[in-house]
Amino acid sequence: MVRDGNGNSGKRWPGKRGAKKSPVTAGSVNAGLDRMVLRLAVFTLVIVAAFIALFSRLWFLQVLSADDFRALAKENRVRFTYSEPPRGRILDRNGVVLVSSRKSLAVTVDRAVFQLPSEEDIVIARLSDLLDIPIFELQEELNDATVSPYKPVAVAYDVPELKTIYIRENQEDFPGVDAERLPVRVYPEGPVAAHILGYVGEISEIELESDFFLGVRPAYEPGDIVGKLGIERTYDRYLRGRPQIEKVVVNSSNDLVGPPILKQEQQPGRDVQLSIDIKIQRIVEEALENGVRAAQGAGFQAPAGAAVVLHPSTGEVLAMASWPTYDPTVLADGLSIKENRALGASTINDPDDDAFLNRAIQAQRQPASTYKVVTAGAAMATGVADYTTTLDCPGSAVYPPEGMPGAVTFRNWTSLDLGFMGFAESLEQSCDTFYYELGWRMEDAFGPEANNFTDGDGTERFQDYARTAGMGHTTGIDLPYEASGRVPDEEWCKEEYEATKHLEGPTCALGWLPGYTVNMSIGQGDVITTPLQMAVTYAAIANEGSVMVPRVAWRLENITPEGKREIVREYSPKSAARLPLEPSEIEVIQDGLELVVGGVNGTGRPAFAGFPLNEFRVAGKTGTSELGETDLQDAWFVSYGPTESPEYTVAVYLEKAGHGGESAAPIARQIFEAIFGLDESLSVQLSHDESG
Numbered sequence: 001m002v003r004d005g006n007g008n009s010g011k012r013w014p015g016k017r018g019a020k021k022s023p024v025t026a027g028s029v030n031a032g033l034d035r036m037v038l039r040l041a042v043f044t045l046v047i048v049a050a051f052i053a054l055f056s057r058l059w060f061l062q063v064l065s066a067d068d069f070r071a072l073a074k075e076n077r078v079r080f081t082y083s084e085p086p087r088g089r090i091l092d093r094n095g096v097v098l099v100s101s102r103k104s105l106a107v108t109v110d111r112a113v114f115q116l117p118s119e120e121d122i123v124i125a126r127l128s129d130l131l132d133i134p135i136f137e138l139q140e141e142l143n144d145a146t147v148s149p150y151k152p153v154a155v156a157y158d159v160p161e162l163k164t165i166y167i168r169e170n171q172e173d174f175p176g177v178d179a180e181r182l183p184v185r186v187y188p189e190g191p192v193a194a195h196i197l198g199y200v201g202e203i204s205e206i207e208l209e210s211d212f213f214l215g216v217r218p219a220y221e222p223g224d225i226v227g228k229l230g231i232e233r234t235y236d237r238y239l240r241g242r243p244q245i246e247k248v249v250v251n252s253s254n255d256l257v258g259p260p261i262l263k264q265e266q267q268p269g270r271d272v273q274l275s276i277d278i279k280i281q282r283i284v285e286e287a288l289e290n291g292v293r294a295a296q297g298a299g300f301q302a303p304a305g306a307a308v309v310l311h312p313s314t315g316e317v318l319a320m321a322s323w324p325t326y327d328p329t330v331l332a333d334g335l336s337i338k339e340n341r342a343l344g345a346s347t348i349n350d351p352d353d354d355a356f357l358n359r360a361i362q363a364q365r366q367p368a369s370t371y372k373v374v375t376a377g378a379a380m381a382t383g384v385a386d387y388t389t390t391l392d393c394p395g396s397a398v399y400p401p402e403g404m405p406g407a408v409t410f411r412n413w414t415s416l417d418l419g420f421m422g423f424a425e426s427l428e429q430s431c432d433t434f435y436y437e438l439g440w441r442m443e444d445a446f447g448p449e450a451n452n453f454t455d456g457d458g459t460e461r462f463q464d465y466a467r468t469a470g471m472g473h474t475t476g477i478d479l480p481y482e483a484s485g486r487v488p489d490e491e492w493c494k495e496e497y498e499a500t501k502h503l504e505g506p507t508c509a510l511g512w513l514p515g516y517t518v519n520m521s522i523g524q525g526d527v528i529t530t531p532l533q534m535a536v537t538y539a540a541i542a543n544e545g546s547v548m549v550p551r552v553a554w555r556l557e558n559i560t561p562e563g564k565r566e567i568v569r570e571y572s573p574k575s576a577a578r579l580p581l582e583p584s585e586i587e588v589i590q591d592g593l594e595l596v597v598g599g600v601n602g603t604g605r606p607a608f609a610g611f612p613l614n615e616f617r618v619a620g621k622t623g624t625s626e627l628g629e630t631d632l633q634d635a636w637f638v639s640y641g642p643t644e645s646p647e648y649t650v651a652v653y654l655e656k657a658g659h660g661g662e663s664a665a666p667i668a669r670q671i672f673e674a675i676f677g678l679d680e681s682l683s684v685q686l687s688h689d690e691s692g
Contacts, residue, residue: 085241087183088269090197090231092278093316093554097188099197099232103181107131107159107167108152109142113176126173130163131156154182183225191327193281195358196274196320196479196552198230199331218242229356231272231552233480238556241269270568273555275316283674284309284319288652291667292323295657301632305654306359306531307667312539312646314573315548317477320532326355361475361482364528365653368623368660369430369603370636371523373541373589375438376423378465380585384441385423387588391438393418393431399440399518408515410436413624427592427621428599432522439521443514462517463489468577469547470536471529476549476576485533488516488526523623534638535651541589542619542646545579593619594643604637607665616676617643620650620668622660632656637664641672648675 090099107127114120124142128135133156141155164179171177185200203226207213213220216237220226226240227233246260288307295302309319357363379385395415398407412418412432426434442462466472472487486492493508493516500506519525532550540547556569579586596602598613603622611618620639627633635657640649650668657663673679 085243085266086268087185087200087225087241088239089271090239091271091273092276092281093274093318094277095273096278098193098274098276098278100186100188101183102186104157104184105159105161105164105179106154106182107156107164108154108178108180110152110176110178111142119175123174123177127155127177130166131159152176152178157182157184185328185331187329189278190329191325192278192285193276193320194230194325194328195322195356195360196230196276196281196317197328198232198480199228199328200225200232201228201331202226229481230358230479231274234478235272235553235556239269239272242267268559271557271559271565272553273557274552275311275314275318275554276320276552277318280309280671280675281319281321284671285321285325287667287670287674288321288323290670291652291654291663292657294666295635295654295663298658298663300654300658300663301656302654302663303656304359304363305652305657305667306363307650307652307671308360308531308535309671310535310539310548310550310649310651312542312640312649313546313548315536315539315550316554316573317550317552318648320358320360320552322357322359324355358479358481359531359653361477361479361530361532363653363655364483364485364530365634365655366525366527366625366627367523367529367534368625368634368636369432369523370534370621370623370638370660371527371529372427372430372435372521373593373621374466374469374471374537375435375462375521376427376589376592377469377541377579377581377585378442378462379438380582381465381580382442382461385438387423387582387585390420390422391426391434392420393426393429393434395433397433397436399436399515406513406515410515410518423588424592424595425601427589428595428603429601430596430603430622435521436518439518440514442521443517460489462520463487465580466527469540469579470533470576471527475532475536476574477532478551478553482532483530485529486527488520492526524626531651531653534636534653535649538621538638538640538651539646539649540579541586541593542640542643542649544583545581545586546575547577547579549574549576590619590643593621593639596621597639603661604639604665607637607661607669611669611673612678616672616678617641618672619643620665622665624659624661627656633658635660635663637661637668639668639672648672 087101089097089101091097109123109127111120114123120142124135124138127133128138131138138155142153144153159179167174167177167179187197203213203220203222203224205222207226208220208222213226224240227236232239243266284307288305292302292305304323306322307319308317308321310317379389380387385391394412394417396409396411398409400407410433413430418429418431421429421431421434425431439462463472466487472485474482474484490512493512496507497509497511501509516525520527523529536547536550551571551574554571555567558566558568560566594617596604597608597618597620599605604620608618618639618641620637623634623636623638625634625636633656635654636652637660638649638651640646650671652664652667652671654663654667670679
């Protein structure tokens with residue numbers, strides 16, 4: 001017991017009286033208060049800042065962007081649906097349908113539905129089982145980069161309706177899969193005229209930005225089907241028609257709210273009628289294939305070739321064939337990756353072996369002796385010769401003449417000296433040295449007394465005539481991707497040197513030399529042409545001098561509601577230039593071309609042995625192009641007939657197929673025999689076609 005000083009007793013407890021206490025100062029109290037105030041201030045600022053940010057965002061959304069979001073909200077409710085208008089037909093000159101359209105029941109897959117690759121794999125596997133199509137083929141179609149990512153991909157066409165019903169009834173097993181009727185192109189004549197007609201496919205992003213498709217009304221949109229090649233591409237804006245556009249209102253579940261509002265009536269595409277005669281087209285394709293097979297059977301490579309038939313006076317293309325070819329029916333429902341591989345280059349080392357290449361307008365080859373009509377015309381037009389000129393035809397000639405620097409020996413196709421001859425005989429016997437001399441005269445501005453030479457006379461009169469005759473530029477035919485060929489000159493030589501000067505032995509290292517013109521005079525060296533260009537030039541000889549613009553389309557037509565054909569536009573023949581030759585000068589060239597086929601020494605005579613030239617007179621020129629240092633040769637034959645009133649210009653070339661007289665001329669003969677009704681087998685076929 002403890003007592004305090006007052007007499008009170010009790011226990012001593014810790015923290016009470018008797019416990020040791022810490023001293024508390026006024027400063028420590030104030031410091032604690034300051035920290036508390038600071039924390040409250042920071043917290044308050046954070047709260048205020050958050051409210052300011054939230055208020056600002058609400059102000060932006062509800063006030064500043066109100067109009068934009070109203071428009072977006074409205075757009076979310078409004079949809080526009082576009083129909084696929086019937087694409088116009090393509091007809092031959094007699095009204096035979098070459099291309100039309102039909103509806104195909106197709107299975108489509110919406111790639112946007114799949115969240116995971118595994119989901120897509122499962123659906124594709126189920127479709128493979130149902131449609132009996134390998135998984136990898138469906139996957140290739142689905143992953144085709146040419147199809148817009150914003151639309152369903154058609155993975156199978158002409159699907160039985162029962163299978164599409166099964167898909168719709170088991171939609172939970174086939175998410176994103178649907179069936180719809182899509183238009184596909186139909187080719188009643190099969191693979192005939194594939195390179196002329198072309199094919200269609202979905203427009204690519206690059207095409208959407210190209211000049212060809214810009215500025216067209218109605219404007220092209222992603223997912224549109226457009227022409228890719230041939231007439232389908234050139235006249236796409238007429239063939240495509242105008243879609244029906246409907247405005248529909250949908251709810252959040254994408255269900256229709258009210259009836260559709262029609263914004264634009266559907267307008268079918270226009271028909272395009274061609275100058276092509278499908279009967280002649282069949283003849284030309286068959287003759288070309290026969291010629292290729294015959295050349296291959298004779299031991300030549302003959303991997304490719306082309307043939308063209310023009311009307312000389314109008315420039316209308318009556319037929320055009322290219323080998324190898326393809327069947328456009330495989331493209332009717334779009335070109336799959338697998339099909340594209342099958343139709344493309346057969347080997348990496350031979351990129352020109354492409355079935356899509358229209359060699360009639362895209363193959364650029366040395367024309368060889370068929371070019372001599374250009375040299376002959378240029379020589380007479382420039383005044384270095386006239387139609388009575390005669391020149392020697394030795395086995396070789398030296399240019400520049402002996403005693404001048406840089407002399408080169410140019411050899412004739414034969415070592416014999418054939419003696420003096422005029423233009424007609426020079427064409428009949430295809431005398432190279434005759435044309436070497438003409439080429440030298442057009443290049444040499446100084447005459448035989450000169451003891452030096454320069455790189456040409458600066459006038460390039462030979463080249464100017466060649467361009468007038470249709471060489472070195474596109475002919476203007478209404479087919480896409482036509483090649484321009486080449487007429488080499490000093491400017492070209494300078495460009496080639498700049499492009500090759502880093503290589504050993506650059507082109508034109510010494511500038512343009514007269515020998516280049518000498519070599520060009522027989523269609524060798526650096527001059528290249530297309531079969532169509534040669535056909536246009538020979539048509540000008542046949543029609544007395546008019547260089548016509550070739551054309552495939554003849555008319556644009558509408559089908560009236562009563563089902564009648566109504567001509568909307570008709571294309572008239574157009575002349576691009578006129579040969580600067582007198583009638584007597586053209587006549588001597590014509591005489592020479594007749595001698596090539598019917599003359600005693602004509603290089604084309606063997607191919608036309610037994611042909612009734614007394615009834616059906618044909619004129620033409622053979623050509624054999626030497627391909628560099630190899631033993632390979634391109635074979636050419638360009639011709640027209642009947643000569644008294646020409647109706648057909650026929651140009652044929654075969655790659656790596658030997659001499660023109662042995663490989664190309666027989667093809668032209670087969671074409672003329674069928675056209676003139678001399679080939680019984682083809683004549684019977686034509687009669688059968690005409691009778692339906």
